Amino acid sequence: xxxxxxxxxxxxxxxxxxxxxxxxxxxxxxxxxxxxxxxxxxxxxxxxxxxxxxxxxxxxxxxxxxxxxxxxxxxxxxxxxxxxxxxxxxxxxxxxxxxxxxxxxxxxxxxxx
Amino acid sequence: xxxxxxxxxxxxxxxxxxxxxxxxxxxxxxxxxxxxxxxxxxxxxxxxxxxxxxxxxxxxxxxxxxxxxxxxxxxxxxxxxxxxxxxxxxxxxxxxxxxxxxxxxxxxxxxxxxxx
Numbered sequence: 654x655x656x657x658x659x660x661x662x663x664x665x666x667x668x669x670x671x672x673x674x675x676x677x678x679x680x681x682x683x684x685x686x687x688x689x690x691x692x693x694x695x696x697x698x699x700x701x702x703x704x705x706x707x708x709x710x711x712x713x714x715x716x717x718x719x720x721x722x723x724x725x726x727x728x729x730x731x732x733x734x735x736x737x738x739x740x741x742x743x744x745x746x747x748x749x750x751x752x753x754x755x756x757x758x759x760x761x762x763x764x765x766x
Numbered sequence: 767x768x769x770x771x772x773x774x775x776x777x778x779x780x781x782x783x784x785x786x787x788x789x790x791x792x793x794x795x796x797x798x799x800x801x802x803x804x805x806x807x808x809x810x811x812x813x814x815x816x817x818x819x820x821x822x823x824x825x826x827x828x829x830x831x832x833x834x835x836x837x838x839x840x841x842x843x844x845x846x847x848x849x850x851x852x853x854x855x856x857x858x859x860x861x862x863x864x865x866x867x868x869x870x871x872x873x874x875x876x877x878x879x880x881x882x
Contacts, residue, residue, distance in 0.1 A: 696876050697857075697859050744808070751821050753814050756801075758830065
């Protein structure tokens with residue numbers, strides 16, 4: 654069966670550390686993978702997009718990797734801050750699709766001061 | 767407007783009633799998506815519009831759900847004979863081009879629907 658799994662429902666880290674979130678998928682062939690941030694009571698906000706032929710993307714303190722052999726994406730936040738506390742969602746876009754996103758359940762990140 | 771706007775932000779309705787949820791996308795965005803998000807879950811795709819036409823409605827759970835976008839801008843999601851299991855946050859997203867796969871989606875804040 655097809656599955657998207659994000660490593661844990663919750664991740665607690667200390668301010669200043671690097672947060673690493675994992676997204677694994679099974680029986681999908683995505684053309685793109687996107688990461689979104691969602692705050693309580695709000696819609697998801699786009700962070701980064703990585704294509705199947707790209708290994709790594711960076712944006713400020715954010716880095717995402719994409720390994721189509723392992724069927725895994727890693728999302729890193731360096732020098733984390735309490736303001737980074739939110740739920741982070743990974744989403745796949747399948748080849749030949751109309752662009753609709755297939756989301757994981759999300760990982761709730763808490764950064765403690 | 768500056769972003770995707772959804773109204774109402776909250777809707778409480780009785781089981782069996784009909785509801786309409788509205789989405790006003792970012793001006794000029796031709797692609798529009800509806801998603802449904804239950805508590806503790808990621809958003810789940812419902813329907814995609816390219817312009818006025820529903821290009822993919824494969825995510826609609828049953829024939830009680832219907833959506834329109836008559837002028838290629840505002841969209842309305844319609845739910846007939848609501849059931850308690852329809853309770854969720856309904857999210858709308860728009861994207862600037864037909865190639866929605868390679869561009870980000872801009873989400874509204876959602877409509878929280880509660881069926882009692």
